[in-house]
Amino acid sequence: MTDPTGAKQVLEVRDLSKSFGALQASKNISLDLRAGEIHALIGPNGAGKSTLIKQISGELRPDSGSVSLLGHPVDNLSRVARARMGLGRTFQISALAMDFTVLQNAVLGALGARGGVFRFLGNVMRDKALVAQAEQALERVGLLSDAKRRTADLSHGQRRQLEVAVALTLQPRLFLMDEPMAGLGAGGSQALTGFLNTLRHEAPILLVEHDMDAVFALADRISVLVYGEVIATGTTDEIRNNAEVRRAYLGEEEAV
Ligand SMILES: Nc1ncnc2c1ncn2[C@@H]1O[C@H](COP(=O)(O)OP(=O)(O)OP(=O)(O)O)[C@@H](O)[C@H]1O
Numbered sequence: 001m002t003d004p005t006g007a008k009q010v011l012e013v014r015d016l017s018k019s020f021g022a023l024q025a026s027k028n029i030s031l032d033l034r035a036g037e038i039h040a041l042i043g044p045n046g047a048g049k050s051t052l053i054k055q056i057s058g059e060l061r062p063d064s065g066s067v068s069l070l071g072h073p074v075d076n077l078s079r080v081a082r083a084r085m086g087l088g089r090t091f092q093i094s095a096l097a098m099d100f101t102v103l104q105n106a107v108l109g110a111l112g113a114r115g116g117v118f119r120f121l122g123n124v125m126r127d128k129a130l131v132a133q134a135e136q137a138l139e140r141v142g143l144l145s146d147a148k149r150r151t152a153d154l155s156h157g158q159r160r161q162l163e164v165a166v167a168l169t170l171q172p173r174l175f176l177m178d179e180p181m182a183g184l185g186a187g188g189s190q191a192l193t194g195f196l197n198t199l200r201h202e203a204p205i206l207l208v209e210h211d212m213d214a215v216f217a218l219a220d221r222i223s224v225l226v227y228g229e230v231i232a233t234g235t236t237d238e239i240r241n242n243a244e245v246r247r248a249y250l251g252e253e254e255a256v
Helices: 049-057 079-085 102-113 121-125 128-140 156-169 186-199 212-218 236-240 243-255
Strands: 009-020 023-034 038-042 064-069 087-090 174-178 205-208 221-226 229-234
Touching (some): 023 064, 049 079, 049 205, 102 121, 156 186, 186 212, 221 236, 229 243
Parallel strands (some): 038 221, 087 174
């Protein structure tokens, strides 16, 4: 649970491999997430970033390798069990109920945190503790004043904020975030960057992101995935100056 630098590891991935038919989407991937850090995972489209996130969250079963959360092996645990252990997740594609209000979506998240027992929405909304928990999460992402709005009427950026709020209601110990900046304008991604910067102290984040400004502003460490393989892990400076990374990924981005 403690690495050579003495930092506590909240997530440890060892030698994870996954194939889809002849395509090897994950090749012996090892990485870790330490307390208080943002570890960014970058790489070209199709490199295997989402596939890796899904194996960590429990949505996809690896062919081999292991995942530990907070020092416990979770290879035989379901996605729900891993979430209950404190693994928070935001998605590349929105998982919000569009016809519900902002508050209703956040309350459903808070209900999930309590074990996800099905209840009628009207009864759930009368549960003061749940509503308070949801409102607190909305306030933290700056959406409390929009609590009564229909989710479908929010801007794209506000929906991404709401997704973070829903994940926050689960009071995660660590986060997996899959492209949270996607589709945000400059203002939106700057606001979310500021928020993630404070969130890391409460729950470290494994961040999959294509927005290189956000990645280099936020990450303590970066891992670069190319064709299912981690070709480098290091600080932002180490990655920026890594010749192989520049050739395989960053150079390609600059050329676009
Ligand atoms: N369920 C699946 N069945 C077959 N192939 C898949 C499946 N899921 C992913 N793949 C393939 O695995 C490879 C890695 O895909 P993945 O979505 O993990 O990449 P990514 O790095 O997240 O890409 P992007 O940046 O575009 O989201 C791709 O070639 C993809 O087509």
